[in-house]
Amino acid sequence: MEKGNIKKKSIGAEGDIFASCDFSSLGLHPALCDQLRERMGFEAPTLIQAQAIPVILSGRHVLVNAATGTGKTVTYLAPVIHQLQKCDPRIQRSDGTFALVLVPTHELCMQAYETLQKLLHRFHWIVPGYIMGGENRLKEKARLRKGISILVATPGRLLDHLKHTSSFVHKNLRWIIFDEADRILELGFGKEIEEIIDILGSKLNMSESKENTVSGATGVVRQNLLLSATLNEKVNHLANISLDNPVMIGIDDKKMQPSSKQVTSLDSNEINTSELSGEVAIASNGEYKLPAQLNQRYVKVPCGSRLVVLLSILKNLFTGEASQKIVVFFSTCDAVDFHHALLSQFRGLSNLQSETETRELFVGCNILKLHGNMKHEDRIKTFNAFKTEKSALLLSTDVSARGLDFPKVRCIIQYDSPGEATEYVHRVGRTARLGERGDSLLFLQPIEADYLQELKKHGVLLTEYPLLKLLDGFPLYGLKQHVKKFVSIEMHPWVLCLQRSLEFFISTEVMMKKLGQNAFCSWVRAYSAHRGDLKSIFMVKKLHLGHVAKSFALKEQPSLVGRSVQKKHMAKRKGEQQRHKGGGLKKKRKT
Numbered sequence: 001m002e003k004g005n006i007k008k009k010s011i012g013a014e015g016d017i018f019a020s021c022d023f024s025s026l027g028l029h030p031a032l033c034d035q036l037r038e039r040m041g042f043e044a045p046t047l048i049q050a051q052a053i054p055v056i057l058s059g060r061h062v063l064v065n066a067a068t069g070t071g072k073t074v075t076y077l078a079p080v081i082h083q084l085q086k087c088d089p090r091i092q093r094s095d096g097t098f099a100l101v102l103v104p105t106h107e108l109c110m111q112a113y114e115t116l117q118k119l120l121h122r123f124h125w126i127v128p129g130y131i132m133g134g135e136n137r138l139k140e141k142a143r144l145r146k147g148i149s150i151l152v153a154t155p156g157r158l159l160d161h162l163k164h165t166s167s168f169v170h171k172n173l174r175w176i177i178f179d180e181a182d183r184i185l186e187l188g189f190g191k192e193i194e195e196i197i198d199i200l201g202s203k204l205n206m207s208e209s210k211e212n213t214v215s216g217a218t219g220v221v222r223q224n225l226l227l228s229a230t231l232n233e234k235v236n237h238l239a240n241i242s243l244d245n246p247v248m249i250g251i252d253d254k255k256m257q258p259s260s261k262q263v264t265s266l267d268s269n270e271i272n273t274s275e276l277s278g279e280v281a282i283a284s285n286g287e288y289k290l291p292a293q294l295n296q297r298y299v300k301v302p303c304g305s306r307l308v309v310l311l312s313i314l315k316n317l318f319t320g321e322a323s324q325k326i327v328v329f330f331s332t333c334d335a336v337d338f339h340h341a342l343l344s345q346f347r348g349l350s351n352l353q354s355e356t357e358t359r360e361l362f363v364g365c366n367i368l369k370l371h372g373n374m375k376h377e378d379r380i381k382t383f384n385a386f387k388t389e390k391s392a393l394l395l396s397t398d399v400s401a402r403g404l405d406f407p408k409v410r411c412i413i414q415y416d417s418p419g420e421a422t423e424y425v426h427r428v429g430r431t432a433r434l435g436e437r438g439d440s441l442l443f444l445q446p447i448e449a450d451y452l453q454e455l456k457k458h459g460v461l462l463t464e465y466p467l468l469k470l471l472d473g474f475p476l477y478g479l480k481q482h483v484k485k486f487v488s489i490e491m492h493p494w495v496l497c498l499q500r501s502l503e504f505f506i507s508t509e510v511m512m513k514k515l516g517q518n519a520f521c522s523w524v525r526a527y528s529a530h531r532g533d534l535k536s537i538f539m540v541k542k543l544h545l546g547h548v549a550k551s552f553a554l555k556e557q558p559s560l561v562g563r564s565v566q567k568k569h570m571a572k573r574k575g576e577q578q579r580h581k582g583g584g585l586k587k588k589r590k591t
């Protein structure tokens with residue numbers, strides 16, 4: 001395609017998302033273009049698709065960095081399908097797997113598979129498939145035996161089949177695609193990835209032997225792709241072992257470490273394309289790309305009032321607009337369970353609200369939860385439900401932070417801070433997708449305010465949410481408040497009353513109290529697990545554990561919990577030190 005055709009098509013204040021060319025001008029097969037346009041409703045490629053698809057079609061190894069929700073899935077799937085559909089004679093199931101898409105989570109695996117199915121509608125001889133943890137191994141084996149042309153997989157399960165399913169044919173493998181590459185590594189799959197690459201061969205041109213490969217081909221040439229909205233220095237090693245002289249798309253010069261040798265800059269559009277002669281060396285302090293139309297705010301809340309403020313904000317959002325989708329992120333599975341149970345039962349108290357109001361849930365909406373400790377089937381059920389619901393509240397750990405494409409999410413609330421800026425970017429990326437409007441709200445305690453500087457280093461800027469205005473707006477005893485002056489948020493009459501109601505509710509419900517105590521315990525543990533520079537921002541030492549207990553509506557800080565947390569923390573640190581000493585790879589994280 002002519003480079004000049006990749007002009008930005010402005011979609012008003014929402015930012016530049018689409019290119020002004022069409023899919024066929026990118027070199028894709030007409031049937032695939034029809035499918036994109038007619039069945040999937042994609043009228044024009046996004047900017048990243050317009051830039052990356054021709055490069056991927058050229059056969060080069062590619063590293064793609066583009067903001068969340070800009071269509072990276074189609075960016076890598078469409079060229080693969082284009083190449084496979086033109087094989088003459090047609091590829092067959094017995095040829096085995098040609099393309100492998102590696103993703104970090106079950107949900108992302110399902111999602112990429114669904115997109116793949118849609119794209120393949122007119123190419124019935126190219127068979128899509130998926131394998132992932134939690135699914136039935138035997139059924140997967142049977143599917144692999146029959147042959148899957150494009151396979152989406154999570155790393156652990158893929159390695160399992162590579163080792164134990166002899167009928168899994170991968171001698172024709174031509175593409176390995178790492179979607180959310182940095183997250184795969186962060187979750188501790190580094191060792192699996194190294195083994196997978198070992199078994200499948202890395203970036204080299206593969207066997208020259210004719211009999212080993214698809215009829216008609218003289219050898220299988222490998223093309224690997226690596227994509228994420230937050231490519232950072234963590235992927236350098238993976239990039240260097242899997243990519244051969246890659247083309248970098250969307251990675252500007254500032255993000256490259258000085259050691260890298262930049263040879264050509266192919267394009268001066270907003271999304272940069274450059275070609276490197278040497279090693280991939282992405283710097284750690286680069287700026288991340290965020291959707292321009294995303295409205296990012298933070299709210300500073302003292303620890304003991306966090307729960308009240310969360311419930312108040314949710315109530316306000318769902319009252320203002322009954323039909324909408326919101327995601328709230330928590331740091332642990334226990335915290336998700338606790339807040340889910342609380343929000344599904346808590347109705348407020350009569351001294352706060354009118355009688356009719358207390359007959360209904362305090363936050364009136366459909367409440368869903370998603371985390372890594374749930375059964376696989378339940379995870380998939382929630383994932384599908386939140387996708388199709390018009391209005392719902394999803395409480396989740398970071399298992400939903402990456403790649404998931406829930407339509408029409410209006411607001412992202414990060415109730416527990418995300419830690420690294422990369423996670424912030426992916427969490428907020430669940431809204432404001434593909435040019436749509438979206439809001440995000442980050443909860444911070446006053447002692448954590450330096451986190452804003454940490455985000456600023458990566459080009460992420462937030463404005464403050466008007467909390468007092470919101471709190472003043474809640475009527476008490478059916479009357480509008482006239483709070484003229486008060487000392488602090490903790491002393492605000494609405495906060496005091498709601499906190500009392502919550503504490504009363506928890507103290508009378510045995511199960512809720514237990515959930516609260518568990519959540520308290522794992523919250524402190526997660527808080528103490530922040531790494532690197534973040535340790536000086538999120539310091540357990542600075543926390544008032546009594547106030548943390550209040551944020552789980554516990555009247556007292558569970559004293560035994562404090563000690564066991566410390567013990568577990570010490571044991572964890574010891575383990576971490578040993579792993580670092582032994583140079584071992586990170587343990588898998590459950591989110």
Ligand SMILES: Nc1ncnc2c1ncn2[C@@H]1O[C@H](COP(=O)(O)OP(=O)(O)OP(=O)(O)O)[C@@H](O)[C@H]1O
Pocket residue numbers: 041042043044045046049066067068069070071072073074228229402403404405429430433434
């Ligand atoms: N050209 C297009 N026109 C319209 N919609 C598109 C186009 N390309 C992709 N989409 C849709 O945009 C949404 C976002 O796509 P996708 O999930 O691939 O984004 P992403 O860049 O991978 O996001 P993330 O970084 O969060 O994983 C999806 O619903 C997808 O179907």
